[in-house]
Amino acid sequence: MRSDAEGLVMTATGSLVLPVARDRDLRLILEDYGLLEQFEAGEILCDHCGSQLSWDNLGAVVTSGEKLKLYCDLPDCIEQVSTKTD
Numbered sequence: 001m002r003s004d005a006e007g008l009v010m011t012a013t014g015s016l017v018l019p020v021a022r023d024r025d026l027r028l029i030l031e032d033y034g035l036l037e038q039f040e041a042g043e044i045l046c047d048h049c050g051s052q053l054s055w056d057n058l059g060a061v062v063t064s065g066e067k068l069k070l071y072c073d074l075p076d077c078i079e080q081v082s083t084k085t086d
Contacts, residue, residue, distance in 0.1 A: 029061060033068040046072040048080045 030036040038044050044053045047069040051057070059073030060081040071077045 023055070026058070026061065029068070035068065035070075039070075044070055046070065046074075046077055048072075048077040049074060051077075 027036060030039050035044060039053065042052050042054065045051065046053055048071055051072045051074070053070055053072055057072045057074075058070065059078050060071040062069045062071070062081055071081050
């Protein structure tokens with residue numbers, strides 16, 4: 001893994017991990033991937049457990065190639081993300 005000056009971490013597989021992101025940054029990321037409206041409408045689900053995601057429970061945002069994967073803040077889901085990006 002390598003990190004840059006902004007705190008972004010790139011894994012050996014090319015996944016990007018944002019350990020801490022501001023709300024504004026998350027909105028821009030979701031907008032860039034065309035997911036902001038769906039997210040705010042409650043239509044996006046956690047990639048691990050299938051729970052409905054919101055600003056209150058969004059735990060992780062990970063890129064996988066051209067796809068954005070979103071995870072809730074449940075411990076099992078965060079653990080799933082951390083084991084995939086180590």
